[in-house]
Amino acid sequence: MRYLLGLITCSIFVLGTLKAQTPKNRSATDIYHAIEKLNFLGTALYIAAHPDDENTRLISYLSNDVKARTGYLSLTRGDGGQNLIGPELRELLGVLRTQELLAARRVDGGEQFFSRANDFGYSKQPSETLEIWNKESILGDVVRTIRKFKPDVIINRFDHRTPGTTHGHHTSSAMLSFEAFDLANDKNAYPEQLSSTNTWQPKRLFFNTSWWFYGSEEKFKKADKSNMLNMDVGTYYPMLGMSNNEIASLASSQHLCQGFGRLSSRGTEDEYVELLKGDLPKDKSNLFDGIDTSWSRIDGGNAIGEILYDVQDNFNFKDPTLHLPKLLEAYQLLQNVSDEHWKNLKTSELTTIISAVTGLHLEAFTKTGYTNPSQTVDVQIQALNRSDINIELKSIFLNNQNSNIDNIVLSNNELFENKVELNIPSSTDFTSPYWLMEKGTLGTYTVKNTNLIGKPESPRAFNAIFNLNINGVLISITKPVVYKYAKPDKGEIYQPFEVVPEATASFSDKVLIFADASEKRIPVTIKAHKDSISGTVELKYGTGWQVDKKSQPFSIIKKGDEQTVYFTLTPPATENESSISPIIKLNGKEITKEMVTIAYDHVPTQTILLPSETKVVRLNIQKAGENIGYIMGAGDEVPTSLEQIGYNVQLIDPNTITKESLKKYDAVVLGIRAYNVVDELKFKQRFILDYAKNGGTVIVQYNTASRWGSQFENIAPYDIEISRDRVTNENSDVEIIAKDNSLVHFPNDISKSDFDGWVQERGLYFPNKWSAEFIPVLEMHDEGEESTKGSLLIAPYGKGNYIYTGLSFFRELPAGVPGAYKLFSNMLSVGKDKVETKAKIKG
Numbered sequence: 001m002r003y004l005l006g007l008i009t010c011s012i013f014v015l016g017t018l019k020a021q022t023p024k025n026r027s028a029t030d031i032y033h034a035i036e037k038l039n040f041l042g043t044a045l046y047i048a049a050h051p052d053d054e055n056t057r058l059i060s061y062l063s064n065d066v067k068a069r070t071g072y073l074s075l076t077r078g079d080g081g082q083n084l085i086g087p088e089l090r091e092l093l094g095v096l097r098t099q100e101l102l103a104a105r106r107v108d109g110g111e112q113f114f115s116r117a118n119d120f121g122y123s124k125q126p127s128e129t130l131e132i133w134n135k136e137s138i139l140g141d142v143v144r145t146i147r148k149f150k151p152d153v154i155i156n157r158f159d160h161r162t163p164g165t166t167h168g169h170h171t172s173s174a175m176l177s178f179e180a181f182d183l184a185n186d187k188n189a190y191p192e193q194l195s196s197t198n199t200w201q202p203k204r205l206f207f208n209t210s211w212w213f214y215g216s217e218e219k220f221k222k223a224d225k226s227n228m229l230n231m232d233v234g235t236y237y238p239m240l241g242m243s244n245n246e247i248a249s250l251a252s253s254q255h256l257c258q259g260f261g262r263l264s265s266r267g268t269e270d271e272y273v274e275l276l277k278g279d280l281p282k283d284k285s286n287l288f289d290g291i292d293t294s295w296s297r298i299d300g301g302n303a304i305g306e307i308l309y310d311v312q313d314n315f316n317f318k319d320p321t322l323h324l325p326k327l328l329e330a331y332q333l334l335q336n337v338s339d340e341h342w343k344n345l346k347t348s349e350l351t352t353i354i355s356a357v358t359g360l361h362l363e364a365f366t367k368t369g370y371t372n373p374s375q376t377v378d379v380q381i382q383a384l385n386r387s388d389i390n391i392e393l394k395s396i397f398l399n400n401q402n403s404n405i406d407n408i409v410l411s412n413n414e415l416f417e418n419k420v421e422l423n424i425p426s427s428t429d430f431t432s433p434y435w436l437m438e439k440g441t442l443g444t445y446t447v448k449n450t451n452l453i454g455k456p457e458s459p460r461a462f463n464a465i466f467n468l469n470i471n472g473v474l475i476s477i478t479k480p481v482v483y484k485y486a487k488p489d490k491g492e493i494y495q496p497f498e499v500v501p502e503a504t505a506s507f508s509d510k511v512l513i514f515a516d517a518s519e520k521r522i523p524v525t526i527k528a529h530k531d532s533i534s535g536t537v538e539l540k541y542g543t544g545w546q547v548d549k550k551s552q553p554f555s556i557i558k559k560g561d562e563q564t565v566y567f568t569l570t571p572p573a574t575e576n577e578s579s580i581s582p583i584i585k586l587n588g589k590e591i592t593k594e595m596v597t598i599a600y601d602h603v604p605t606q607t608i609l610l611p612s613e614t615k616v617v618r619l620n621i622q623k624a625g626e627n628i629g630y631i632m633g634a635g636d637e638v639p640t641s642l643e644q645i646g647y648n649v650q651l652i653d654p655n656t657i658t659k660e661s662l663k664k665y666d667a668v669v670l671g672i673r674a675y676n677v678v679d680e681l682k683f684k685q686r687f688i689l690d691y692a693k694n695g696g697t698v699i700v701q702y703n704t705a706s707r708w709g710s711q712f713e714n715i716a717p718y719d720i721e722i723s724r725d726r727v728t729n730e731n732s733d734v735e736i737i738a739k740d741n742s743l744v745h746f747p748n749d750i751s752k753s754d755f756d757g758w759v760q761e762r763g764l765y766f767p768n769k770w771s772a773e774f775i776p777v778l779e780m781h782d783e784g785e786e787s788t789k790g791s792l793l794i795a796p797y798g799k800g801n802y803i804y805t806g807l808s809f810f811r812e813l814p815a816g817v818p819g820a821y822k823l824f825s826n827m828l829s830v831g832k833d834k835v836e837t838k839a840k841i842k843g
Contacts, residue, residue: 022494023363026356028317029239033064034356035312038349039305040067041342042293045149046110046208047142047177048157049169050119051078051097052255055157055208056108056248058271061233063109065244066288069345071111073145073454074101075138075173076119077435080760084259084634084677088598089811092608094119095433096257099603102456103254108247112456113149115141116435116445121760122728123168124782130172132443139183140193142176145454146184147197150341153204153287154181155273159213174207181205181277196451203291204278208271227275229284234269245269256602259634259677298339304330320357321387327354328473351475359386362477364398364464365484370498370607372530374426379481381418383466385410392469398422398481399462422462422481424499430593431498432609434458461499498607502530503556505537505582506594507614511816512580513644514571514618524582525564527595528556535586539567542578545616546570551585571618575818577757581613615816621645622747623825624832625666631681633674633701641813645821647828654680657687667697667828672810675703675715689717693798697830702765702806716804717797723768725788726806727780730758735787738777743794743803743826746833750826754819763807766790773797774804794830801830 026034044062048054054072063070079094088096098114105112117138123129130138146154158166160174183189185201209228211220236243249264273287281289295305307330311323331350337343355362361384371377379398385391393408393416403420410416434455438446447453460480468475483495505526512520524537538551552565569580584591594612599605628649630639639649652661652668657680662668668691675681681688692698700715705722714720734755736744744750755762762780767790770776776789792805805827812820 022492023361028320031320031353031356032312032315032317033239034349034353035308035315037063037067037069038346038353039295039308039312040069040293041295041297041301041346042066042153042288042291043069043071043149043151044153044155044287045071045073045146045151045202046155046157047073047075047173049075049167049173050081051076051101052252052258052260053157053170053173054101054104055271056104056251057233057245057269058155058208058231059105059110060108060247060251061231061235061244061271062287064237064240064247065233065235068288068293069111070109071113071145071149071151072101072105073113073115073142075115075117075142075176076169077114078119078258080119080121081258082634082672083257084673085257085600086598087635087637088257089814091436091610092596092598093257095436095606095608096598096600096603097255098433098456099598099606100254100257103603104251107254108251111149113145113454114435114456115145116440116447116453117141117169118440118443118445119169120442121730122726122764124164124728124785126163126168126172126175129168129443130175133172134441134444135176137444139176139180140190141453142180143184143190144193144197146180146202147193147200148454150200151202152291152293153206153278154202155206155208155287156276157208159207159209160276162213178205178276192450202278204281204287205276206273206287207276209274210272225272227280229273229275229281229287231271231273231285231287232268233271234265234267243267254602256600298337298342300333300337301342304333304337307333321389324354324357324389324471327357328471331475332473351477354470354475355477357387358389358391358470360384360391360468360477361386362464362466362479363484364396364479364481365494366481366497367483367485369483369495370431370500370529371424372500372502373424373428373430375424375530377422377424379420379422379464380484381405381416381420381464383408383410383416384413386413388412390469390471394467394469394474396420396467397465399465428461428499430500430609431461431496431607432458433606436608436610460496462497495605496607500529500595500607500609501591501593502589503528503533503535503584503586503591504593504595504609505584505591505612507580507582507612509640509644510614511641511644511814512569512614512616513621513641513816513821514616515621515623515645517571517573517618519568519570522567522569522580523564524552524567525562526554526556526582526584527562528559529595531559532557533586535584537565537582537584539569540581540583541569541616542576542580544572544576545578545580569616571616574618575620576618577615577816577818578617579613579615581611617816617818617821619645619818619821621818621822621825623647624747624829627665628828629662629665629668631668631670631674631678633671633703634677636672636810637814638669638671638701638810641821642824642828645825654678654684657684659687659690662687662691662696663694665691665696666832667699667830669699669828670701672701673703674700685715689797689802692717692800692802695799695831697801697803697828699803699805699827701809702763704765716795717802718771718773718795719769720767720771720774720793720804721769722765723790725766725768725790726764727762727766727782727788727791729782730761732762732780732782734762735779736777737779737789738775738794741775741777741794742833743777743792743830746826747829748822748826750819750823754822756819757817758808758812758820759815759817760811761808763791763805766806767793767804771795778807803827803830 077094078097158170283289295301396403435445462481534555548568777792
């Protein structure tokens with residue numbers, strides 16, 4: 001029976017990762033597992049720098065085996081990474097990766113926290129990282145998280161003693177944790193926090209070490225482990241029907257945008273932690289050894305423990321409702337506990353268990369995905385008692401609004417339904433990630449409401465509070481108001497219920513490049529989020545730019561519908577960088593936001609409101625050739641950027657590549673990490689190289705050498721080795737060393753000034769070895785490091801040319817960096833100077 005329950009639990013468990021918003025139905029096995037966790041009063045906090053840095057094996061082990069309350073503090077939201085599944089980058093990528101972390105925690109049982117640190121890109125030294133982050137601010141966030149979460153043990157993913165050996169963000173996370181361990185208990189450190197929390201002293205600080213940090217497994221075997229603890233995290237859970245490392249694999253596989261989908265692992269697996277601060281446990285397989293994790297650690301806890309330990313020891317899997325009287329008795333005793341931290345935490349856990357024991361189903365949902373301030377929306381209320389327990393629904397409040405539903409007896413398996421009008425106050429904030437509400441700095445997000453710091457996402461705007469009488473005990477249960485609907489091909493779907501402006505406006509392109517003085521017709525798309533709206537939209541623009549009309553009227557009947565209006569924008573006569581923004585004027589209000597939706601099956605749909613603007617750049621740029629073939633890799637916006645300067649870009653399906661199919665292109669470009677993610681290229685590589693050999697230009701953007709497998713002997717016609725070399729400072733000095741090469745002269749003269757204004761980095765994964773056929777074009781380096789010449793290599797091949805570049809064009813072109821456009825145009829034009837010269841001579 002228990003094995004069957006375990007399999008059922010496992011099925012629900014996995015399904016929950018696919019339908020993230022669906023309410024969890026708890027089986028008897030789930031309830032028992034929750035009671036085990038209820039009876040363990042110990043807390044562990046894991047700390048690292050980015051989403052996907054966390055050790056899901058250890059988090060799952062602590063949560064599911066030890067039964068500890070376990071959290072992961074990721075200092076950043078991963079905004080500076082790449083995206084293998086979609087177009088989101090920078091702050092939008094941070095939103096996606098935040099949700100992937102939450103999805104991972106739903107799998108491994110942990111909780112999720114963040115600081116205000118912005119992932120500004122790769123950093124080689126913690127000194128640089130901490131300066132850009134503003135160390136005092138982020139250190140304060142770590143202290144705040146420790147004070148609120150109150151961990152007994154803290155585990156660092158990285159080593160604070162080895163700066164410069166890994167990503168600067170990694171080392172910084174460990175350094176801040178090491179310092180915060182003591183500061184959290186210092187009332188003179190960040191005293192302003194103490195109005196909403198208390199000082200706290202964790203008992204132990206560990207470093208999650210492994211053979212990787214020692215260079216080899218052989219070296220690690222010989223290492224002194226007297227100060228280390230060792231745990232087998234491959235344990236099997238019969239109650240769940242899964243092993244711990246299977247759960248961990250599922251959790252890490254939620255990081256899909258980083259390519260972390262992986263096979264499950266099984267079997268014994270050792271995990272080591274090294275003590276950094278605190279006392280060394282006598283039991284070197286137990287992080288909590290010597291720490292009181294029983295109910296006796298709180299005043300009044302012994303009586304509660306006697307009741308709940310008995311429930312655990314004599315749990316009835318066939319009929320858990322038999323335990324309800326004892327659970328309610330423990331609930332009442334818990335309300336008299338003076339320790340607010342444990343009272344609130346365990347009341348929440350116990351309430352969830354009581355609800356699950358009775359099979360209680362409570363929901364508040366709308367049939368619309370969003371509404372606006374000052375509007376009214378219908379909320380469907382459902383309440384169902386699936387037991388013989390006496391339950392009375394005393395009242396329901398939607399935030400502070402009384403639903404006028406009261407004293408409803410919930411009989412066994414008889415669904416109570418009602419419809420309630422919810423008034424949306426005019427002061428209601430729009431739905432959007434709280435850390436994006438205000439403009440931040442390069443390294444730190446601005447969060448004015450300090451109560452939000454650390455939270456993974458914005459709290460839901462509206463909640464239904466169900467006040468219940470369960471066998472004579474008054475209990476309140478809060479459920480968020482959600483949007484529920486069904487699709488024929490997917491079934492029942494839950495999504496967040498959002499509050500948005502009445503309308504938003506957006507441009508189709510985030511950067512508009514004017515290659516000459518010609519005007520462009522600019523579409524502005526207005527989307528209605530309310531029925532029957534009419535207003536005007538105008539453009540805000542910079543000095544030197546001209547618009548043909550001051551404003552344009554719009555009128556939209558149905559919410560969700562769109563209308564596009566057009567402005568003609570004329571650029572200045574000389575080079576210029578500026579921006580344009582739409583201003584919607586509607587019912588006496590001005591709206592300057594655009595609404596972005598992020599929708600993937602593995603995370604809840606996200607609604608983000610951002611300032612609506614487009615960068616406009618007037619360039620004096622020349623180009624040669626017209627038709628460009630582009631093979632997409634991990635996903636980027638380079639094709640759209642190239643179209644901006646007049647190229648005809650065609651996306652090439654790798655399956656259709658033949659020797660003949662590439663002849664029509666003036667150049668063929670491979671997108672970022674194409675050889676890493678496009679398996680078909682192993683069959684088409686010979687055609688791509690033949691295209692170059694017969695007179696074409698092939699441009700390959702950065703790949704990671706360790707991830708393309710053995711199917712390619714080489715991605716180039718000559719020997720080339722890709723390294724992990726990168727230049728992370730976007731302002732680092734660049735020298736043009738191939739001064740006579742046409743690549744830096746035709747059709748645009750490239751100078752050092754063309755490397756001004758780059759964003760996030762110069763480039764990454766530069767080759768460090770290449771054959772004599774390659775000509776290095778540029779030389780650059782980060783401060784204190786040797787120069788690298790592998791950022792841009794060109795080699796003649798047959799009648800054509802092969803170019804490999806690790807320069808981050810995938811960031812620079814969408815950001816509208818003028819020099820990046822000129823350099824890329826020159827790359828596409830390689831060899832065309834000879835063609836033009838011959839044409840002139842012939843003419």
